Amino acid sequence: MADLARVAGVSKITVSRALGDSPLVNRETRERIQALAHQLGYKLNVSARNLRLRRSHTVAVIVEMKPSHDRTMLDPYPLVLLGGISQELTAHGYSVLLTTRQGATAAAVQAADGLILLGQGSRQDAVRRFDKLGLPMVVWGAPGEDDEHVVVGSDNRQGGSVVAEHFVRLGRRNPVFVGNPHHPEIFERLNGFVDALAGHGIKPLLIRRDEFTLASGMDAMHSLMDRGVPFDAVFACSDLLAMGAIRALNRLGRSVPGDVSVVGYDDMPLAASFLPPLSSVRQDWQEGGTLLARRVLSMIDGEPAHSEMLGVELIVRET
Amino acid sequence: MADLARVAGVSKITVSRALGDSPLVNRETRERIQALAHQLGYKLNVSARNLRLRRSHTVAVIVEMKPSHDRTMLDPYPLVLLGGISQELTAHGYSVLLTTRQGATAAAVQAADGLILLGQGSRQDAVRRFDKLGLPMVVWGAPGEDDEHVVVGSDNRQGGSVVAEHFVRLGRRNPVFVGNPHHPEIFERLNGFVDALAGHGIKPLLIRRDEFTLASGMDAMHSLMDRGVPFDAVFACSDLLAMGAIRALNRLGRSVPGDVSVVGYDDMPLAASFLPPLSSVRQDWQEGGTLLARRVLSMIDGEPAHSEMLGVELIVRET
DNA sequence: ACAGCAATTGTTATCGATACCTTGATATCG
DNA sequence: CGATATCAAGGTATCGATAACAATTGCTGT
Missing domain, CATH: 1.10.260.40 (lambda repressor-like DNA-binding domains)
Incomplete structure (x- = not known):
C-alpha cells in the first residue's frame, strides 16, 4: 500500500x-x-487489516465429520447447508472456516467472529463447550428445552403435522410412525404427527428403529405384520426407511398406496425416481444455510437474533 | 502477551x-x-502472528457448490473428502477456508497459503484461473493431459480394469459400459475397462448416459433390449445407474446375476442394502482428503510434490 | 478582506506477535 | 587468571493496514 x-x-x-x-x-x-x-x-493484506480492526471477518463452522456416527457424514445435506452458509457469508465479506469438533480448539477458531454448529443436535455438552468461547453462536437443529442459544432448523413439528393431515385427508385411521425418537429432530416430527392426529381422534402407533436404512424399514414392516397389527399408513422419518417399508409391504402382498400410504422424509434425489415415486417431506437446506449465516451476522453486528424454524413442504407423489 | x-x-x-x-x-x-x-x-492473536510471519496458516478449499450442476452437491462424498482434508490440516496447525468458485475472489482466499480444488474436474478454465494466484495448489480429479498442476484422485483407470477382470473371471463375453465418458474421471474408467478387456480379446459396448439416476439406468437397459443387442454384463459408472439397470432387467425378465452381471461405482451406503446387494467399486474418500492435504502442505514447505492416484477396491456382493 | 466552513489530504500512533541484534551472567579452558 | 564459549533474557524494529486527530486548500457570506 x-x-x-x-x-x-x-x-x-x-x-x-x-x-x-x-x-x-x-x-x-x-x-x-x-x-x-x-x-x-x-x-x-488480510492479516494486517484483521489485526488493526480486531476482527477476523471469519465465521467458524463446526461440522460433525466422523463418518458413521449418527449419519451426518453420509448425507449430502450438510454440504448443501454449507453451500448456503458460504454464499451468504461471502456476500457480506466474511469467510467460512471449516472445522471438526476435534479441531475446534485451534487458535484460528477462537479468532473467528462467530460460530455455526452443524450436526451437534444431541450433543448438548459440545454445544456448551463452544458457548464458553463467548462468541456469537448459532446452532442448527431442534430448539432445546433450555433456549440459551439461537437455534435455526427446519420445522420438524410442522413436518409431522402436514403428514398427519395428509393421512387424515386420505381417510387413513391407523397410521404408524417409524423412526428414532431419541433424536431431537425426529422427536419433534413425532410430536407434530401425534398432536395433529389427536385433533382427529386418532392415536398412531410408534415403531422405533434406530438405523436409517432400507433393511431397517423392511424389518419394521415385517415385525408389524408378524404382530398382526392393523395399519393403513406409514410415516417414516427418512426416505430410506420409507423405501424399505414399501418394498417389504409389496413383498408381503400389500399394495402401496392402495392398502397403505407411505410418506418419507428429506425428499432425497432418489425419492422421485423410486418406483413407485415416493411421497416425502422436503426441507430447503440451502435456505437453512442462508438463514444460519444471517443470524450469526446479525449477532456479530450486535443486533438481537432469535431462533427460527423453516417451513417444510410435503411433496405428494404416488405413495 | x-x-x-x-x-x-x-x-x-x-x-x-x-x-x-x-x-x-x-x-x-x-x-x-x-x-x-x-x-x-x-x-x-492469530492475525498478529500471521502478519508478522507473512503466513496465514490457512488452506483454501474451493468446492463446486451449485446444486444440480454435475451432481457434486448432492453426493455425500465431497463432505467426506472435506473431513479428511480438515483432519490432516488441523493436525498440522493449518485451518480450512471453505469457498465456492464464486467466492474465491475474496481477499481471504488470496491470503491462503495453499489451495485445494474439488469438483472442478472438467472446468479447466477455472483451474487455470486459480493457478494464476501463484499459490501451491492441488486438484482433485483425473490427471489431465497437460500435467501442469498436482492432481490427486482415485485411480479410475484401475476401477475400470478391476471390473473388467471380474467380468472375465465370470466368463462374461459381452459387457456393456453405461455412463458419460465426457466426464474426465469416467472417461478414465472407460479406458481402464476397455483396455483390460482388450487383453482378453473382448470389445465392450458403450451406452452413453449423462444423468446419474435410476431412471437413466433403466432407460439404458430398455434401449439395449429394444435394439436386440446381446449382452451379459453391465458396468455402470454410478450405483444409481446400476440399480436402475437391475430393476429394468428384472422387469424385462432377465435375472441378475444369473443372465447379467452388474457392477456399480462409489459403493454408496444404499448399495449394500439394495436387493439384491449391489457389487460396486469403492473409493476411500477420507484417505483422498488426507492425501490432498499432505500434498499442499508439502508444497507450502517448498518440497516437490507429485500427482498420485489412490487405489480402489471392488466389493463383490450378489450382482 | 477575513472569519468560518466544507472538502480533501496528511501525520502519527496503534493493533499483537516475532526476528534480529545485544547484553549480561555463568561455565570452561589453557 | 584472563579469554572465550554457552546460556538466558531483553531492546528495538517490523509486518501492513487503519483510526484519531491535524493540516491544508478553496469557497462563502457579510
Missing part, C-alpha cells in the same frame, strides 16, 4: 480510503487509485 | 518464545509461563 501511495503520489491513508470506497476522498483520486491498484495487481 | 510478560516478570519476547516451546528459554521459565498463560486464559 505504501508503494501504491508512492506511485500515485498520495499518502498511504488516502490509498486505504480510496480502496475502501470512502467518500472522504475525491472521486477522481479514488478512481485513479483504484485503477492503479488493479493495474499493479495490488492485494490487500 | 505484554500483560502476561508483566505478570510473569519477564519480557514479551520471552513469553512468545516460551509459548512457542522454544529451546531458547529455560525450561523452568517456559513451564511457568505456559502455566500462567493457561491460567489467565491467554489467547494468541
Whole structure:
C-alpha cells in the first residue's frame, strides 16, 4: 500500500480510503487509485487489516465429520447447508472456516467472529463447550428445552403435522410412525404427527428403529405384520426407511398406496425416481444455510437474533 | 502477551518464545509461563502472528457448490473428502477456508497459503484461473493431459480394469459400459475397462448416459433390449445407474446375476442394502482428503510434490 | 478582506506477535 | 587468571493496514 501511495503520489491513508470506497476522498483520486491498484495487481493484506480492526471477518463452522456416527457424514445435506452458509457469508465479506469438533480448539477458531454448529443436535455438552468461547453462536437443529442459544432448523413439528393431515385427508385411521425418537429432530416430527392426529381422534402407533436404512424399514414392516397389527399408513422419518417399508409391504402382498400410504422424509434425489415415486417431506437446506449465516451476522453486528424454524413442504407423489 | 510478560516478570519476547516451546528459554521459565498463560486464559492473536510471519496458516478449499450442476452437491462424498482434508490440516496447525468458485475472489482466499480444488474436474478454465494466484495448489480429479498442476484422485483407470477382470473371471463375453465418458474421471474408467478387456480379446459396448439416476439406468437397459443387442454384463459408472439397470432387467425378465452381471461405482451406503446387494467399486474418500492435504502442505514447505492416484477396491456382493 | 466552513489530504500512533541484534551472567579452558 | 564459549533474557524494529486527530486548500457570506 505504501508503494501504491508512492506511485500515485498520495499518502498511504488516502490509498486505504480510496480502496475502501470512502467518500472522504475525491472521486477522481479514488478512481485513479483504484485503477492503479488493479493495474499493479495490488492485494490487500488480510492479516494486517484483521489485526488493526480486531476482527477476523471469519465465521467458524463446526461440522460433525466422523463418518458413521449418527449419519451426518453420509448425507449430502450438510454440504448443501454449507453451500448456503458460504454464499451468504461471502456476500457480506466474511469467510467460512471449516472445522471438526476435534479441531475446534485451534487458535484460528477462537479468532473467528462467530460460530455455526452443524450436526451437534444431541450433543448438548459440545454445544456448551463452544458457548464458553463467548462468541456469537448459532446452532442448527431442534430448539432445546433450555433456549440459551439461537437455534435455526427446519420445522420438524410442522413436518409431522402436514403428514398427519395428509393421512387424515386420505381417510387413513391407523397410521404408524417409524423412526428414532431419541433424536431431537425426529422427536419433534413425532410430536407434530401425534398432536395433529389427536385433533382427529386418532392415536398412531410408534415403531422405533434406530438405523436409517432400507433393511431397517423392511424389518419394521415385517415385525408389524408378524404382530398382526392393523395399519393403513406409514410415516417414516427418512426416505430410506420409507423405501424399505414399501418394498417389504409389496413383498408381503400389500399394495402401496392402495392398502397403505407411505410418506418419507428429506425428499432425497432418489425419492422421485423410486418406483413407485415416493411421497416425502422436503426441507430447503440451502435456505437453512442462508438463514444460519444471517443470524450469526446479525449477532456479530450486535443486533438481537432469535431462533427460527423453516417451513417444510410435503411433496405428494404416488405413495 | 505484554500483560502476561508483566505478570510473569519477564519480557514479551520471552513469553512468545516460551509459548512457542522454544529451546531458547529455560525450561523452568517456559513451564511457568505456559502455566500462567493457561491460567489467565491467554489467547494468541492469530492475525498478529500471521502478519508478522507473512503466513496465514490457512488452506483454501474451493468446492463446486451449485446444486444440480454435475451432481457434486448432492453426493455425500465431497463432505467426506472435506473431513479428511480438515483432519490432516488441523493436525498440522493449518485451518480450512471453505469457498465456492464464486467466492474465491475474496481477499481471504488470496491470503491462503495453499489451495485445494474439488469438483472442478472438467472446468479447466477455472483451474487455470486459480493457478494464476501463484499459490501451491492441488486438484482433485483425473490427471489431465497437460500435467501442469498436482492432481490427486482415485485411480479410475484401475476401477475400470478391476471390473473388467471380474467380468472375465465370470466368463462374461459381452459387457456393456453405461455412463458419460465426457466426464474426465469416467472417461478414465472407460479406458481402464476397455483396455483390460482388450487383453482378453473382448470389445465392450458403450451406452452413453449423462444423468446419474435410476431412471437413466433403466432407460439404458430398455434401449439395449429394444435394439436386440446381446449382452451379459453391465458396468455402470454410478450405483444409481446400476440399480436402475437391475430393476429394468428384472422387469424385462432377465435375472441378475444369473443372465447379467452388474457392477456399480462409489459403493454408496444404499448399495449394500439394495436387493439384491449391489457389487460396486469403492473409493476411500477420507484417505483422498488426507492425501490432498499432505500434498499442499508439502508444497507450502517448498518440497516437490507429485500427482498420485489412490487405489480402489471392488466389493463383490450378489450382482 | 477575513472569519468560518466544507472538502480533501496528511501525520502519527496503534493493533499483537516475532526476528534480529545485544547484553549480561555463568561455565570452561589453557 | 584472563579469554572465550554457552546460556538466558531483553531492546528495538517490523509486518501492513487503519483510526484519531491535524493540516491544508478553496469557497462563502457579510
